[in-house]
Amino acid sequence: MDIAASLLAEAIKAGTPLLFATLGEVYCERSGVINLGLEGIMTIGALTGFATTFITGSIWMGFLAAMLAGGVFSLIHAFASISLGVNQTVSGLATVMLGTGISSLLGKRYVGLSLRDRLMPMTIPFLSEIPVLGGFFRHDPLAYAGIVIAIVMWYVLFKTRIGIIIRAVGEKPEAVDAAGVNVYLVRYICVFLGGVLGGLGGAYVSLYYTPGWREGIMMGRGWIALALTIFSLWNPIGSVLGAFLFGGVEVLQFHLQEYGVPASLLGALPYVVTIIVLTTSSFGFMRRKLGVPAALGKPYRRES
Amino acid sequence: MSMLKLSGVTVLLIIVFFAIGTAVGYFIGGTGKVSESQYNELQSRYNQLQTMYNQLQQNVSALTRKLKAGFVYVGPVEDFGWTAAHDQARRYVEKIFPWLSTTFIESVPEAEAARYIERLVAEENVDVVFTTSFGFMDPTIEVAKKYPNKIFFHCSGFKRLPNSGTYFADFYQIYYLNGLMAGALTKTNKVGYVAAYPIPEVIRHINAFALGVKEANPEAKVYVRWLFAWYDPTRAREAAQALVSIGVDTIAFTEDSTAIVEFAQQQYSEGKQIYVFSHYSPMQDIGPDVVVSGQLVHWEVIYADILMKIRMGIYNNTNLENVDYLWMLKEGAVELGGKPGVPINPKFVNELKNKYLPGTTLSVYNAVMSRLALMKDTNVPFDPFTGPIKDQNGNIRIPEGQRATIEQLFTEKMNWFVDNIIGSPSG
Incomplete structure (x- = not known):
């Protein structure tokens, strides 16, 4: 395997957990809810996935349980921010602390354990032999699934009626409400979906990328995914590019170290881009162009 | 009268004692007073006995004394690495030494370590504190200066005090x-x-x-x-x-x-x-x-040695200035x-x-x-x-x-x- 192909393959692997989490957050924010709790939700997913696989011996059961746990856990944030209409930033941060805290408490007995069931890569014959691009075709099923899910989510968001409703809820919830759509339900579903995908991303880390459970296992991936959501301009296809680019930056650090390129500089890149996007989007006219959901972060209260 | 009889016996006894006293007095006094060198020898013997007696008393109190050790960790005890290894050692020494009780604080931020170390000494009332991160070096010294009666040991550092030693196991x-x-x-x-x-x-x-x-x-x-x-x-x-x-x-x-x-x-x-x-x-x-x-790593080998020596009185709050464990294969620490x-x-x-x-x-x-x-x-x-x-x-x-x-x-x-x-x- 030549270095370029291996780099590409690794970028995809490193980017996959970020991709899942970002896709979920894109839907969540498109519907008008910021979920800062991703780091906590991913940690819950990582622990649930690991524990389930450890107990049942099946890695697919682990992924399933992680998705469910992530979804259910994110309902806490949904309840607080949608039904109670509290400040979403505060509720999101609380979700992070709760998620990481609960996981460290319940996860104590799983530290240092190892799984026997492993995810095997599916190498696509012929295609994987192409130089450089062959790196695309040597992956575990979930990395492929991530790309497929992204395309489906893009299609749904921009080409279907459901997508119009979701986006409208994030833009002008009053209008959608007047048209007879249940704004609360749409937001609940989007937050739940975000939790499901966040849990999946977490489990990808604890079951495949760096198998094992330990406190702080997410290493800030939840925060990177939040940055990526903005970086991708709330677009699932953009998320794919962003996630793999950031994954690539992570992986590239160690290839460039030999040539004296400081790792910390590359590591800061995602955040620099995020700041640029946020700064630009603070100008009113840019907001629209960039696709910032107008009602993002604003609790919806039905006028009676 | 019985009084007379008794006083008779008493008088006799007094006479006998007096005679003996005179004889002994004559014998010693005959050669003059106790010489300077004899006196010094007696004095030094007495001092020796006194020291032995004190030592014995210390040992006896040491044998019956309970020791409480506090451990300050930089990470969680389940980190499957550095802190886990120290904590396994802590549990081991607590198990083998019936006179030892231990306590610990985990995930202590290095910047606030002094406060945590002081809490162990002041509130938990431990006799000896082990601090197990390089970043705890200055806080350990700071608290050790404040509590000269307590004993401190810092892992992986190089600063010592009469009541604060250092230890490390190298690979x-x-x-x-x-x-x-x-x-x-x-x-x-x-x-x-x-x-x-x-x-x-x-x-x-x-x-x-x-x-x-x-x-x-x-x-x-x-x-x-x-x-x-x-x-x-x-x-x-x-x-x-x-x-x-x-x-x-x-x-x-x-x-x-x-x-x-x-x-x-x-x-x-x-x-x-x-x-x-x-x-x-x-x-x-x-x-x-x-x-x-x-x-x-086998930190328990080092901890057992230090704690045993503290208990026996070999280490105390005045003689740790040069106590620096650097233990490797020879000592079985790794x-x-x-x-x-x-x-x-x-x-x-x-x-x-x-x-x-x-x-x-x-x-x-x-x-x-x-x-x-x-x-x-x-x-x-x-x-x-x-x-x-x-x-x-x-x-x-x-x-x-x-x-x-x-x-x-x-x-x-x-x-x-x-x-x-x-x-x-x-x-």
């Missing part, structure tokens, strides 16, 4: 043995090392490892990747992957997770053999097909292997028996075992850092026939790489 000898095996096993002549921080401790270990590699395989090079973290499984895995993609097939590391072992085991299940060396905690069971050997009692994974033993050190008839397996024995010997007749050793620029760092000094190994002077290493010792 460099074992890294050298791992290096011998790595050099023998690599098929690509590319050996990797994923390292935490460019500090003397880690550089020393990389150098020791590279010296072993060089001896077993002069053709092989050691490629270093820095993480700038003690714990970062994600980046450790990515560094290992980056090394593998440039052809590395053997990896040692200084990072407190099992990520690299898991990564290698995954590669094995995908049909690629990577050899790894477990770090700090037993990881052989996590990578049964890839872990060759590794290093294990062990070779990826699993207690298993120096080399049986899976790789045959291969190592069939590889020979270049130009000799000594198999790598025998070389590892015999040097392990030499370094365990009380006189330590073998040391990996024996000259001639050249650095990357070709300068002789340790001249022929000489051994590196403690200063060369354990201070800032350890800032260079052995000549078969590719990478920068400053990160």
Whole structure:
């Protein structure tokens, strides 16, 4: 395997957990809810996935349980921010602390354990032999699934009626409400979906990328995914590019170290881009162009 | 009258005593007064007896005294690395010493350590505090000055006080043995090392490892990747992957997770053999097909010694200024292997028996075992850092026939790489 192909393959692997989490957050924010709790939700997913696989011996059961746990856990944030209409930033941060805290408490007995069931890569014959691009075709099923899910989510968001409703809820919830759509339900579903995908991303880390459970296992991936959501301009296809680019930056650090390129500089890149996007989007006219959901972060209260 | 009778006897007794007294008095007085030298001798004998008596009293009170030790940890006790190893040792000494009770605080931030240490002393009322992170050095000294009656021990630092000593268990000898095996096993002549921080401790270990590699395989090079973290499984895995993609097939590391072992085991299940060396905690069971050997720590050996000596009164709050434990193989504070009692994974033993050190008839397996024995010997007749050793620029760092000094190994002077290493010792 030549270095370029291996780099590409690794970028995809490193980017996959970020991709899942970002896709979920894109839907969540498109519907008008910021979920800062991703780091906590991913940690819950990582622990649930690991524990389930450890107990049942099946890695697919682990992924399933992680998705469910992530979804259910994110309902806490949904309840607080949608039904109670509290400040979403505060509720999101609380979700992070709760998620990481609960996981460290319940996860104590799983530290240092190892799984026997492993995810095997599916190498696509012929295609994987192409130089450089062959790196695309040597992956575990979930990395492929991530790309497929992204395309489906893009299609749904921009080409279907459901997508119009979701986006409208994030833009002008009053209008959608007047048209007879249940704004609360749409937001609940989007937050739940975000939790499901966040849990999946977490489990990808604890079951495949760096198998094992330990406190702080997410290493800030939840925060990177939040940055990526903005970086991708709330677009699932953009998320794919962003996630793999950031994954690539992570992986590239160690290839460039030999040539004296400081790792910390590359590591800061995602955040620099995020700041640029946020700064630009603070100008009113840019907001629209960039696709910032107008009602993002604003609790919806039905006028009676 | 009975009074008369009694006084008669009394008088008689007085007369007898008086006579004896006079005789004794005459005998001593006959030669004059007690001489100066006799007096001094008596005085010194008396002083000796008094000292022995005090000592005995101390020992007796020591034997009946309970001791309470407090441990201050930088990480969570389940970190499967540094803090877990210290905590296992704590539980061990508490179990074997019925007179000992212990307490601990985990995940203590280095910046606020002084407050936590002081809480142990002031509120938990411990007799001795062990602080187990390099960053706790100054806070430990600060609190030790404030509480001169308490005893403190700081792990991995170099500042001491009459009531504050230091201790450390070092692995460099074992890294050298791992290096011998790595050099023998690599098929690509590319050996990797994923390292935490460019500090003397880690550089020393990389150098020791590279010296072993060089001896077993002069053709092989050691490629270093820095993480700038003690714990970062994600980046450790990515560094290992980056090394593998440039052809590395053997990896040692200084990072407190099992990520690299898991990564290698995954590669094995995908049909690629990577050899790894477990770090700090037993990881052989996590990578049964890839872990060759590794290093294990036995902090309990050091803790037991310190606590025993405190209890016996050998160590107290006035004599720790020069108490500095630097324990290695000889003292049994460290062990070779990826699993207690298993120096080399049986899976790789045959291969190592069939590889020979270049130009000799000594198999790598025998070389590892015999040097392990030499370094365990009380006189330590073998040391990996024996000259001639050249650095990357070709300068002789340790001249022929000489051994590196403690200063060369354990201070800032350890800032260079052995000549078969590719990478920068400053990160």
